[in-house]
Structures are given as structure tokens and as C-alpha cells.
Amino acid sequence: MKVDKHISDLLYNYDCVIVPELGGFVCNYSSAKIHSVQHTFTPPFKNITFNSNLKNNDGLLANHISSVEKKTFNEANNVIRSFASQSNEQLKNGKKVLIENVGSLFFDKESNIQFDPDNSVNYLTDSFGLGTFRSQAIKREGTKRLEKEFKDRVIIPSKDKNRN
Numbered sequence: 001m002k003v004d005k006h007i008s009d010l011l012y013n014y015d016c017v018i019v020p021e022l023g024g025f026v027c028n029y030s031s032a033k034i035h036s037v038q039h040t041f042t043p044p045f046k047n048i049t050f051n052s053n054l055k056n057n058d059g060l061l062a063n064h065i066s067s068v069e070k071k072t073f074n075e076a077n078n079v080i081r082s083f084a085s086q087s088n089e090q091l092k093n094g095k096k097v098l099i100e101n102v103g104s105l106f107f108d109k110e111s112n113i114q115f116d117p118d119n120s121v122n123y124l125t126d127s128f129g130l131g132t133f134r135s136q137a138i139k140r141e142g143t144k145r146l147e148k149e150f151k152d153r154v155i156i157p158s159k160d161k162n163r164n
Helices: 003-011 060-069 073-092
Strands: 016-019 023-030 033-035 040-042 045-051 097-099 103-107 113-117
Touching: 003 016, 003 023, 003 060, 003 073, 003 097, 016 060, 016 073, 045 103, 045 113, 060 073, 073 097, 073 103
Parallel strands: none
Antiparallel strands: 016 023, 023 045, 033 040, 097 103, 103 113
16 A cells, blocks of 8 residues: 555645654645746646654544545554654665655755655646646837937926915
């Protein structure tokens, strides 16, 4: 059973998926972007980060696994525990843990868990079907710039000199 497939499925509908004893994957909304030099347009998407401090079981992943795989809640928790212990062991051995369509986890030089997201999947359901595209630069030919002419204004002296 692939736990990473279930994590990926849950990220479409939830902003946080916690893998007990490993950490949580947190989604943040990122607006559409226009790159003016490369002329590319990127639709809005969910930016995925990893928080290693989120380790308490909220039951979301276990409930999803138990309903999809037709297992009990305890069996699903055992599968998640096994996945987390295997992942922690791989990290301790200096290997990367690849979570399919989500990203990869690895230890940095200070033994902190780092996350490299996989940006090939857009988890924002409002952007379903939209992809990054490139547009040709707009060439403006034959347009004249309008130049505004400034004229010196004539100062009109005021008639009433005793104003306070």
C-alpha cells in the first residue's frame, strides 16, 4: 500500500495532512503569476511546505486509508506508523524520502528535515485544467506617443488685497 498516494489525494481537499511521527504537509494559496521577461503566465496553485513539528495524529490520513482500502482504523494507523518509521530510518541513513507527486524529504547539514516540493501537480481544484503557458510579446507598431504640451499660465492678480 502506498501511503504517499493517499497523502497526495488528501492535499486536493485539505490544507494540512499530518503523517504521525513524521510531520505535516501544509498547503498555502499562491496567486497567479506573470513573468514579464519570459512572457509566461502561471495559474494560481497550492504551495506545499513541510512542518516537522506537526506529529500528533489528527485521524485524517488514517480515516482516508481505512475508507479507501477497506481496513479498520487501527490497521490504517499501523500502516502509517510503518511508513513513518521507514521514512525516518531512510532519513537517518542519509537517503531522500520520495513522496510521489508531493515532494522529497531529506536531512540538511544540521540534521533538520528539509522538503523539496514537486511542482508538477497543482492541488488547487479551482485551477483544474489550467497550466502554465507562454505568450508572444506584444509588438506595437505605428503608434505615436502623445506628447502633452505645457503652456505657461498667466497669473491673474487678485482683486481683493485685504483678505485674511
